[in-house]
Amino acid sequence: MTTPTDATNKIPAKTTPDVQKDDVFTEWRSRKASINAFSGLKPPGDISSRRKSNLRDLTTHLAGARGAGLRRLTMSIRAKSDISADMVKPTVKKENTYRMRPDDDKGFSVAKVEKAVKELFEDELEGVEYSHDTSSKLACEISEKVKERVKDFNFARFKISVNVIVGQVDDQGMEVVSRCVWDDKLDRSVCVTFKNKSLYVIALIFGVYFE
Template structure:
């Protein structure tokens, strides 16, 4: 059972039940399948990449809502870049509760471009 804290109006949940916790491995499969579906056959062009990244982020956000992890809020990050033989590093930092919050990410690599997609999930107390 999840930890609860009592206030004058009753109780509220401060930890998700085990069955309701964000599952990174399950979400990674979803991210990977969406990237494969949207990016297979895609030809990199800067303007098209901007629109594609926004579209993928929206699809991922909607899919997270459908997966119904109660009381979780999501931040979705999608980066599409052209492969030119140069290195690229993408980083993120968050302040969160290590017991309840988590993330999942996946990458798609084509001949001329790459795409990374990350879903950050924070539990809303």
């Protein structure tokens, strides 16, 4: 038999998990509502607040200090879009010419190339002395100048390849060999050498017809 005093001293019944979830959800909604009210956002129940993809609405919504930054971001996006539109150009498709050999007056001329490269070497290398530290750079510069000089002849549909060797004159022998797969009826090669008291230069120029 229980007395009223015993009934009041009983441990209160525990709340069920469903009641606890309802309390947590209610507290979460109240906190979210206060945050939205502080930031100026509409309540989560409003569907229009979820559709903020429009940049104009977003600018109005974030007016103030962040508005200037958003305008700069918009300008940068527009600038990037304009640059990308200018840089992207349609690919020009050219029809096949079906020409298996160059015209008679536009073939690779060995005599013209040899004469032009010899004149270039005499003008550029007459008083140059050999240096181990700058020989590789000198070879690259000579190669580019030779290539530009040959391109001035405008040999149509010919690919130009240049290989330059720079060495020191020191009573030594030198042999250079080159081997290629090409058409001996159309493709041509030229070997031009130069030598002074300090250095020697060997230039191999190849003209390969591109069908």
